[in-house]
Amino acid sequence: MNLDEAKAAGSPYVGRKSRESFARARLVFPDGTSRATIERDPEPIYVERGVGSYLVDVDGRRFLDLNCNFTTLIHGHAFAPVVEALTRQLQCGSCFANPTESEIELAELLCSRIPQVDRVRFVNTGTEAVLFAVKAARAFTGRSKIAKIEGAYHGAYDWCEVSLGATPDNWGEPTSPTSTGRYRGMPSSVLEEVVVLRFNDVEGVHRLLSSYAHDLAAVLMDPMPSKSGLIAPKPEFIAAVQAAARCNNILIISDEVLNLRQGFQGASARYGLVPDLITMGKIIGGGLPIGAIGGREDVMRVFDASAGRPMLAQGGTFSANPLSMTAGLAAMRHLDRTAFERLEVLGKSVRDGIRLAIAKCSAPLCVTGAASLFRIHPLTKVPNDYREAYLAPALESLMKELTRFFAQNGIILPHGATPSLSTSMTRDDADFVVDVFSGFLHANEKLLNQIAAPR
Structure with a gap:
C-alpha cells in the first residue's frame, strides 16, 4: 500500500495490515490499545520487528525509531x-x-556507578520504583506529605500524579500552584497531601518547602522533567531544592527512570543534585520490565527484613527476575563512558542541526534537551517550566502535524513522549532527522507563521 492509498483510507501513514490489526484490537481492548501511551492517527502503526535503530511495521515499511520504547532501548x-x-x-x-x-x-554495577546509591531494591516498573521510594521516605521520616514538580510525570501512583495534567483553568496562582487531580474520583485527601512546586522557581521552593517542612517526607523531582517540557534545571534551582530540603530534614527523591540515560553516572550527577533516593528503570533492564530504588544505606534500611518485619515490606513475584537482571546487566556493561560520549555528540548534532534549521527559516520554534534526548516546542523562546511549555490546542495540532510529517518520511517521532537516540544510530541517522525537520519547515512555512505566535 502506498502513501496515497493510506491517505484515501483516512490515515496519512498507517498501512493496510496495521488498520486490520487495529480493527481486531478494538474487539478485545477498551479503546483498541493496551497502553494509553500508544500513539495513533487515527490508527497505530503495528510493528513486526526491530533491528538496530530501525523498526519494520507489519506492512513491511522501515522507520527510524526515535521513541525507543519511551527511551528504554538505549542500544x-x-x-x-x-x-x-x-x-x-x-x-x-x-x-x-x-x-x-x-x-x-x-x-553491584549500579552501586559502583551511581553516586549516592549504597543499596538497591529491584521492582518491575518505574511506577513501582517511585511508589516504593515515596513509601520509603515516609517510613524513614514518619511524615506523610510529599512535594512534587507541577506537570512532571512519575508513573501511576496517586500522589505522584497530582498536577500532572494541570491546565490554565485549574493550576492556580503562579506563586501558589493548586494541587489538581489526574482522574475523576481521585480522593481529595491525596490532593491535600501533595505540595506542588514550579520547576526553576527558586523563591517558591524556599517558601513552600519551609512552610510545609514539618509534614513533608520528601521532595520528588526529575532533574529534567520530560513530560513538562524536557527543560534544563537552573543551577540556582537545584541549589535551592538542596538547601531547603537539608535545612528542613526533607528527603530528596531523584526520579531518573527516564533520565538516568543522561550520563554514565545519571542525571543527578550531571546537574549537581545530591539525592537521598534515586529511582531507576528503562535502560537498566536492557529492554525488559524493570525498576529499581537506590539510595543512602540508612534510608534503604527501611526495607531490611533480616531482624523480622521491616519498616516497609516490598516484594513482587517478578521483582529481580533473572531475565530482566541478565538483560540489564548486558546492556549496562556496554554503556561505558565511551558509549555515553558518543551519544552526547549525536544528541548535540541533532539539537544543533534543528536550531540551525529554525534560524535559517526564522521559524517560531525552539528545541530543548540534553545528552541523547531532545524536544521540539512551537515557541520562539525556550520555556522555563511546565506553564510556559503548555500548549494551546492550535499549537498541539501543529506538533501533531510535525509527528505526521516525520512518519510520512520514515521516522517515528513521538508526539506525547520524548524523542531519544540510541547507540545503534549513526551520524547519517542524525542527519536524516535534521533533514526531515528542515523539510517540515519548508513544507509548512505558511502554517507556522499563522499558528505559532511568538511567546
Whole structure:
C-alpha cells in the first residue's frame, strides 16, 4: 500500500495490515490499545520487528525509531549482547522464587556507578520504583506529605500524579500552584497531601518547602522533567531544592527512570543534585520490565527484613527476575563512558542541526534537551517550566502535524513522549532527522507563521 492509498483510507501513514490489526484490537481492548501511551492517527502503526535503530511495521515499511520504547532501548532493537545473554538464561529458567547471582551483579554495577546509591531494591516498573521510594521516605521520616514538580510525570501512583495534567483553568496562582487531580474520583485527601512546586522557581521552593517542612517526607523531582517540557534545571534551582530540603530534614527523591540515560553516572550527577533516593528503570533492564530504588544505606534500611518485619515490606513475584537482571546487566556493561560520549555528540548534532534549521527559516520554534534526548516546542523562546511549555490546542495540532510529517518520511517521532537516540544510530541517522525537520519547515512555512505566535 502506498502513501496515497493510506491517505484515501483516512490515515496519512498507517498501512493496510496495521488498520486490520487495529480493527481486531478494538474487539478485545477498551479503546483498541493496551497502553494509553500508544500513539495513533487515527490508527497505530503495528510493528513486526526491530533491528538496530530501525523498526519494520507489519506492512513491511522501515522507520527510524526515535521513541525507543519511551527511551528504554538505549542500544536500539535486538542488541546482540542482550539477545545472547537472554538466550543463555532462558535455557536455565525464566524465574524463580529464590534469588540469583545476576541480581547481585546488576546491583553491584549500579552501586559502583551511581553516586549516592549504597543499596538497591529491584521492582518491575518505574511506577513501582517511585511508589516504593515515596513509601520509603515516609517510613524513614514518619511524615506523610510529599512535594512534587507541577506537570512532571512519575508513573501511576496517586500522589505522584497530582498536577500532572494541570491546565490554565485549574493550576492556580503562579506563586501558589493548586494541587489538581489526574482522574475523576481521585480522593481529595491525596490532593491535600501533595505540595506542588514550579520547576526553576527558586523563591517558591524556599517558601513552600519551609512552610510545609514539618509534614513533608520528601521532595520528588526529575532533574529534567520530560513530560513538562524536557527543560534544563537552573543551577540556582537545584541549589535551592538542596538547601531547603537539608535545612528542613526533607528527603530528596531523584526520579531518573527516564533520565538516568543522561550520563554514565545519571542525571543527578550531571546537574549537581545530591539525592537521598534515586529511582531507576528503562535502560537498566536492557529492554525488559524493570525498576529499581537506590539510595543512602540508612534510608534503604527501611526495607531490611533480616531482624523480622521491616519498616516497609516490598516484594513482587517478578521483582529481580533473572531475565530482566541478565538483560540489564548486558546492556549496562556496554554503556561505558565511551558509549555515553558518543551519544552526547549525536544528541548535540541533532539539537544543533534543528536550531540551525529554525534560524535559517526564522521559524517560531525552539528545541530543548540534553545528552541523547531532545524536544521540539512551537515557541520562539525556550520555556522555563511546565506553564510556559503548555500548549494551546492550535499549537498541539501543529506538533501533531510535525509527528505526521516525520512518519510520512520514515521516522517515528513521538508526539506525547520524548524523542531519544540510541547507540545503534549513526551520524547519517542524525542527519536524516535534521533533514526531515528542515523539510517540515519548508513544507509548512505558511502554517507556522499563522499558528505559532511568538511567546
